[in-house]
Amino acid sequence: AQSVSQHNHHVILSEAASLELGCNYSYGGTVNLFWYVQYPGQHLQLLLKYFSGDPLVKGIKGFEAEFIKSKFSFNLRKPSVQWSDTAEYFCAVGRNDMRFGAGTRLTVKP
């Protein structure tokens, strides 16, 4: 059965700090990987996705993620966070039977 692990539950950063959120997964078969963001009081929005090809994926708002097959990882990165990045971030894996990680709450201090 597929599963997704996000090891960081709550991350607190100052503006301009670099961000890396960990995501590890287990999944049988061809894997589709996603990062979603949920701003306070809002619904989930897609940040980026990986289906195949270049393992370094660039998404919206300066986010990127790297798929490392040997490590079953799909970590999210941003070189310089902003206060407006305060949100909850979800890693997800799968196809129609998508599984979400528990989420990582990011707080960016101005």
Add this chain to the structure above:
Amino acid sequence: DAGVIQSPRHEVTEMGQEVTLRCKPISGHDYLFWYRQTMMRGLELLIYFNNNVPIDDSGMPEDRFSAKMPNASFSTLKIQPSEPRDSAVYFCASSPDRRGHNEQFFGPGTRLTVL
């Protein structure tokens, strides 16, 4: 396109009452998903449909929960009878079937409070 539409946005009800949540997927999307989000359990997939047919309902917590999709533009999630532990945000999402590249588009959610 208006995106995925859910109603109501907020629902407060008393234990034992029937609750019906509604969802209108994005036009042309073949897949529809119902999720529940709580602090304790995170985001859980309850059930999903393909072309109006339920494919996997293994996430439905118990028989009190039921979901239907009578046509391509409408789905309901019903809880009868409701219990306080059902309090959560329920999201509906839809997805096109593009060679298996299934990005899901989420609705705004229904915040359910059962007293």
